[in-house]
Amino acid sequence: MDNNTNFTIIKQGAEGRIYKGVYLQKPVIVKERFNKKYRHPELDDTLTKERIKAEARGIVRCKVAGIFTPALYLVDLKRRCIFMEDIENSTTAKDYINKLNEDEENEENKKCIDKLAYEIGASVGKMHVNNIIHGDLTTSNILIKANKIYFIDFGLSHVSTSAEDKAVDLYVLERALLSTHANSDRFFKKILLSYQDNNKKYKEVITRFEEVRTRGRKRTMIG
Structure with missing residues (x-):
């Protein structure tokens, strides 16, 4: 997240970090995927981008099917991030x-x-x-x-x-x-x-x- 002060890390796992913050004046959750140092950089970049795109597609397809999911605000492949709605008070x-x-x-x-x-x-x-x-x-x-x-x-x-x-x-x-x-x-x-x-x-x-x-x-x- 490039040390963006608008975001606070709330969870870290083996695959990435989850941040909470504000984007476009809306409360958001940001999911950031790590670089996998043990993989070849090009392979890692390709696989990570495909995973991010698959996750975004899953969210959108569910919405089309009438299933409630967080709103998708931004898919940033360069920074390996997905910005999505924070379902507050849930x-x-x-x-x-x-x-x-x-x-x-x-x-x-x-x-x-x-x-x-x-x-x-x-x-x-x-x-x-x-x-x-x-x-x-x-x-x-x-x-x-x-x-x-x-x-x-x-x-x-x-x-x-x-x-x-x-x-x-x-x-x-x-x-x-x-x-x-x-x-x-x-x-x-x-x-x-x-x-x-x-x-x-x-x-x-x-x-x-x-x-x-x-x-x-x-x-x-x-x-």
Whole structure:
């Protein structure tokens, strides 16, 4: 970010940094990708630019499909950055679910969780109908604001017609839920029901999902 004082780093990972700041008088999140020193510079530059463009395309394709994502303000390939809307005053689906699960016997809380499961399933169904693979479906990558859910972090997204790729997308979501949330089995079943209601071609995907799930369980047992 060239030491721009308008931005504050809020997260750093293996792939890059996340900044918060203001751009064009709007609150933004900026995602910056690192140089990979172990790769040939030209190869690194090409691969990074393709990843950035794929992420931007994933965000735009979701918007066209009617799925809420942050607004895209700028894709700066030279600086390896994406500038996007900061969904202010939002909460992650992860924190939202965990908060409701603190009183899991509360019927209103159950209804809220079921509603969220329906919305997630419907949105993922729409993604897959439009051949969008998110690549990292977790409740940390879903934001909730004003009764709307927003999908974020399309860094691993791509376009695919493959039922296998869509099944893996679902499997990643299931594994994320199992490792993060109580009562995740019930929650994921609700997601699958909504997914099927919003994806006319769900049968092949669900068949492949069961196969992917079986392979995953075998790998876990074998270690």
